Amino acid sequence: MGIGAVAKGVLLTLVLVGQPLLAQEAPARLDPAESWIDDRWRGIELSLVLSRAVPWRVFTLDSPRRLVVEVRGVDWAGVETDSLLLGDNATGLTLGEGTSGWARLEVELGRALAVTEAGMTVAEGGSSARLHLVLEVTDDESFAASAAAPPSQEPALASPPAAxxxxxxxxxxxxxxxxxxxxxxxxxxxxxxxxxxxxxxxxxxxxxxxxxxxxxxxxxxxxxxxxxxxxxxxxxxxxxxxxxxxxxxxxxxxxxxxxxxxxxxxxxxxxxxxxxxxxxxxxxxGLDLRGEDDAVATALMDxxxxxxxxxxxxxxxxxxxxxxxxxxxxxxxxxxxxxxxxxxxxxxxxxxxxxxxxxxxxxxxxxxxxxxxxxxxxxxxxxxxxxxxxxxxxxxxxxx
Ligand SMILES: [Zn+2]
The missing domain is CATH 3.40.630.40 (Zn-dependent exopeptidases)
Structure with missing residues (x-):
């Protein structure tokens, strides 16, 4: 699946049109019992289960190497990071605030890993949403080339087509x-x-x-x-x-x-x-990571x-x-x-x-x-x- 192509500064993001509506909602919560970060063959796998679908984006940063997962409208309160981190390829985990309303989860990477799968699925009835990510080993050069901060401002949204x-x-x-x-x-x-x-x-x-x-x-x-x-x-x-x-x-x-x-x-x-x-x-x-046509790949717009x-x-x-x-x-x-x-x-x-x-x-x-x-x-x-x-x-x- 041409995974190598993923590396080129791919920033996966989801921005919703109805942001004001979102702001009025109660914060989404992480379900620690259903969420984990674990090793898999030549990489790591993340499963983050949230109380509802939220906008999300994923990117990697260099020196030190880390994976950044940003989710909008999520409150980390009460989440124990130790219980989420199960394997050895991810060496640390920090939860915090990102910029402009994004909650941020940073995973320290023990080796050069690149995102090869990313997608959010919503449970029937919308009672929960699961963000699933897979990272696989890549070479140092590719990692350095793909590491990129999120855009300083929100990606431009196409204006809604008229009726x-x-x-x-x-x-x-x-x-x-x-x-x-x-x-x-x-x-x-x-x-x-x-x-x-x-x-x-x-x-x-x-x-x-x-x-x-x-x-x-x-x-x-x-x-x-x-x-x-x-x-x-x-x-x-x-x-x-x-x-x-x-x-x-x-x-x-x-x-x-x-x-x-x-x-x-x-x-x-x-x-x-x-x-x-x-x-x-x-x-x-749900999401194919081979596309390089846009720095911003739009994900599920739940x-x-x-x-x-x-x-x-x-x-x-x-x-x-x-x-x-x-x-x-x-x-x-x-x-x-x-x-x-x-x-x-x-x-x-x-x-x-x-x-x-x-x-x-x-x-x-x-x-x-x-x-x-x-x-x-x-x-x-x-x-x-x-x-x-x-x-x-x-x-x-x-x-x-
Ligand atoms: Zn068919």
Whole structure:
């Protein structure tokens, strides 16, 4: 996974749009029983469990070598540092205040280590959040090169896109799932990645025809990390993201389209399976550290995202309504929820559309030709444009 590329001054950060709201909340607390810093092969692993999701950022500093984890709105009161530190590769731990509202945790590193995994996952119902980090051994030179203080001021946030009709542009990020080394589902010589790219291109053309601005998160058969997809969508001022997939099931008894939105309750068995199928792929990775395009990599936007869930659900409903009207096959359980990172990472309304199942011969036939995909395209365009018009009529802004 090109871990070496991580070293270039990567600062992982999460900044939320709703900071004033955050300030009114009670401080988040660390759960010492569930939190630890321990050795793992050639490195260390950190698990920090907090009473809720908060903005976070991670970076390393040199002389002395240390890992800095900053979390906003966290009160360390009562936390015993000794009980957290279990291994030998981390030689010390300090808790304190960072700058401008960030609480800081500094881990002294006994050797040159680089962050290779970082992500925050939120428990069902939002009752807790776990920040998980993995650091692996690197060489001294790389460590020195990557060590960087946080920016002196907050990273600039893209201004929230206006509600679609207000400025005349409605920007839809189309995310063709998988690609490159990650082909997605494969059946009968067909690859999910190829079919979704073809569908995405057709959808983009149709959206343009409807006066909507489409943005593709990948335009060829290449592996694009989730983080890059999100950065791209954000930079384009996306009002909404539609991730396109077509999975295959072992049971071969499911067919038709279904729409996933982010879960906020128990994950159903079907949703669980959906997650399983994507294990190991970037969809669930949550954060890919290979991107070097930006000194600031945006991480999970748990709180910003919370406000987008109702709008995402309304879009899912619109899709479930419009797809069959356009002649596309719809699954019996069309509306689903799952804790998918692609939805988790979006701070704008987002849905994951399973356009069908490659394990089903009927779906396969439909998905593999432009004519078969046309009803899906029509359904998506109708759903997006109707949804946008309805959202614009709502008292709250469409996004954020
Ligand atoms: Zn997929």
């Amino acid at each position: 679609p009709p207000a400025d005349g542009t409605f920007v839809v990020a189309i995310d063709p799932g998988h690609g490159g080394v990650d082909p997605g589902a494969e059946r009968a010589g067909l690859k999910e990645a190829d079919l979704m790219l073809a569908l995405a291109e057709e959808l983009a053309e149709a959206l343009e025809g409807a006066g909507v601005v489409p943005v593709l998160t990948r335009e060829e058969d290449s592996f694009v990390p989730l983080q890059e997809r999100m950065t791209l969508a954000r930079a384009a001022g996306a009002d909404v993201l539609v991730s396109l997939h077509a999975d295959a099931l072992k049971e071969e008894d499911a067919s038709g389209a279904s729409v996933y939105t982010l879960t906020d309750e128990a994950v159903g068995e079907a949703s669980g399976k959906m997650v399983e199928r994507h294990q190991g792929s970037d969809l669930l990775a 709180l910003a995202r919370a406000g987008t869930v109702p709008a995402s659900r309304r879009l899912a409903q619109a899709l479930a309504r419009e797809l069959p009207k356009a002649g596309a096959a719809l699954n019996d359980h069309a509306l689903r929820q799952a804790p998918l990172a692609v939805l988790n990472a979006a701070d704008f309304p987002s849905v994951l559309l399973e356009t069908g199942f490659l394990s089903d011969a009927g779906d396969r036939g439909r998905l593999s030709t432009p004519g078969g995909r046309a009803p899906i395209v029509r359904g998506i365009v109708a759903a997006l444009t109707r949804w946008a018009a309805e959202e614009a009529g709502r008292p709250e802004p469409l996004t954020r």
